[in-house]
Amino acid sequence: MKRALSILTLALLPTATAATPSNALVIQTATDIPTLDPVMTYDTGSGQYVENIYETLYQYKGSSVKDLQPLLATGHKASNGGKTHTFDLRKNVKFHSGNPFTCADAEYTFRRALVVNAAESWTWFLSEPLLGTPDNALNDKSITWARITKAVACNTQNQLVFNLAAVDPAFLAKLVFVGASIVDRQHAIKIGEWDGTEKTWKSWVxxxxxxxxxxxxxxxxxxxTLVKRDANNTVLRAFPGYWGGAPALQNVIVQRVVEQATRLEALKRGDADIVETGPRPVLAQLRGQPGLRIIDDLPNNTASVIFMNEKISDARALGSGKLDGQGIPADFFSDVNVRRAFSYAMDYGRYIKEVQLGQGMQRTMALPDSFPGYDPKVKKYAFDPKKAEQYFKRAFGGQLWKNGFTFTAHYRAGAVAQQTLMELLKQAVESINPRFKVNVEGKQWSEMLRDSKDGREAMILIAWVPDYADPDNFINTFYSSQGFYSPRLNFKDATIDAWVRQARSTTDSAKRDRLYSLIGNRAFEQAPFLLMPAGIGFTVVRDNLRGVSAEQFNPMLSFSYTGTYWRELSKK
Known part of the structure; x- marks a missing residue:
């Protein structure tokens, strides 16, 4: 511990000019750590630590988001039509406490997730296939201890067995999610966590x-293993009993530095090996700097859209509440002509050129192009003011074009790229008809999330970072009327809903791909949201850091900006 703390002190010296120690990785980020409890890990700030302190049953294979390989498991078999999943578990593995890893730990881990299933947790998408509901026992009285213990249990061969309520083609991918990491049962109980029994389970729901x-x-x-953690510094060191062999870097120091300029200077000086850089324009400050290596053209696994809410529930967002030029009705975006008009009014090419500096891609679907199910042949909108005008003239039987409208679109306060995007849309729409008015305002992230979830926002820009590498995590989220983002746009199409349900209930990958193509083309016709171009990813590291490259980078492991686990990094 003393050794790790001495390295931390060295790394924090403001006048340091030497490179970071050869046996340490120093990271600077603006993000805090909400939790280190896997069952609550549903954010990138926590994820970068949990994915290195804990391990899951399976992991991604190299840079692929499609191929998985065993980690704490050694093999997996699906049976019973895909409703039963049996895992062989790795032997001779120890926890940081010294306790041996057994099937009982895995059983406890997943039962604990099903029991707790808190509102702030990720565990709803595990409960859904295992218990047939995303809710916990407080909200769904049909959930019993017997159902939980049947859903996940160790058999007499010490294999971990999951019994699903319904077939879930994404189930194995869900188990790779960082929150599904295996916890130390004996250690958890010893320090006061749930004791794993029927007697106490209800008090933890x-x-x-x-x-x-x-x-x-x-x-x-x-x-x-964790050594020290406070508001601004987290120190970890290599676990000497790690079953996979000793990592090359013995210490990891993560410093929370809110100011972007300070982080960039630390990277240039060599006081940090890798930092949260911010958006692409910062590369102008880093190119040509000695000691730095820019890794560009990395995959982007997020999807960003502008939501058009078809059932706005806040009167303050409606102005007059009428199509009289002073506001909009609550169902303003329910007219498909309005949605198509806005879709044609967006200058996608200009956004790629000016905001993404030419390093962007206009996708066809709200799905990463590296994911299964993505179809590049699906139709997509292009900037066309004349077509936008045609659809605006058709909307509301011509009343919209005659009377005009006024409403406010929000973006996350302080997000320059989002602000620019919204202002591009505003400029294009208002140039079509002087009676059209789009007010663009920044709003605090927490407020915008809350209000949009309640259907109060008329138009917002928001993104989705995947929980697991399966197309359902995007398709259901964005397109289904039962999806996570549905309350933010209140779009419902019975045909799309039916296709989403079919894709979620079959393990036939070819059939799923066909359904996703159908959904993509149907969504083009219905235009539920404006699909924003995806930026090309990049990261910047000190040039002596090894293990970070375009060939090795996995976008599902980008929490710490390396695209890989810390154990795979080294320094020359």
Missing amino acids: GKNLNDSALSKNPSGTGAY
Whole structure:
């Protein structure tokens, strides 16, 4: 511990000019750590630590988001028509506490996730296939201890067995999600976590465990163990008992530095090996700097859209509430002609050129192009003011064009790229008809999330970062009337809903791909949202850091900007 802390002190010296120690990785980020408890890990700030302290049953294979390989499991078999999944588990693995990893730990981990299933947790998408509902036992009284214990259990061969309520083609991919990491059962119980019994399970349902005892004192099987954590500094060191062999970097120091300029200077000086750089324009400050290596043309696994809410529930967002030029009715975006008009009014090419500096791609679907199910042949909108005008003239039987409208579109306050995007749309729309008025305003992220979830926002820009590498995580989220984002746009199309359900209930990959293509083309016709160009990813590291490259980079492991696990990094 003393060794790690001495390295931390060195790394924090403001006048340091030497490179970071050869056996340490120093990262600077603007993000805090909400939790180190896997069951509550549903954010990138927590994820970069949890994916290195803990381990899942399976992991991504290299840079692929399609291919998986065993990690704490050694093999997997699906049976019973895809409703039963049996895992062989790795032997001779120890937790940081020294306790041996057994099937009982895996069983406890997933039962704990099903029991807690808090509102702030990721565990709803595990409960959905295993228990047939995304809700916990407080909200769904049909959930019983018997159902939980049947859903996941160790058999007499010490194999972990999942019994699904319904076939889920994404189930294995869901188990790769960082929150599905295996916890140390004996350690957790010892420090006051759930004891794993029927007697106490109901008292843990829905609990917010962000600040749990396990979050403060984690014990995983991962390559790194926690040494120190406070508001601004987190120190980890290599676990000497790690089953996968000793990592090359013995210490990892993550410093929270809110100011972007400070982080960039630390990277240029060599006080940090890798930092949260911010958007692409910062590369102008970093290109040509000695000691730096820019890794460009990386895959982007997010999807960004502008939502057009078809059922706006806040009178303040409606102005007059009428098509009289002073406001909009609550169902303004329910007219498909309005949605198509806005879709043609967006200058996608200009956004790619000016905001993404030419490093962007206009996708056909709200799905990463590296994911299964993406169809590049699906139709997509192009900037066409004349077509936009035609559809605006058709909307509301001609009343919209005659009377005009006024409403406010929001973006995340402080997000320059989002502001620019919204202002491009505003400029294009208002140039079509002087009676059209789009007010563009920044809004605090937490407020915008809350209000949009309640259907109060007329138009907002928002993105989705995947939980697991399966197309359902995007398709259901964006397109289904039962999806996570549905309350933000209130779009419902019975045909699309039917196709989404079919794709979620079959393991036939070819059939799923056909359904996703149908959904994409139907969505082009219905235009539920404006699909924004995806930026090309990049990262910047010190040139002596090895293990970070375009060939090795996995976008599902980009929490710490390396696209890989810390255990795979080294320095020359």
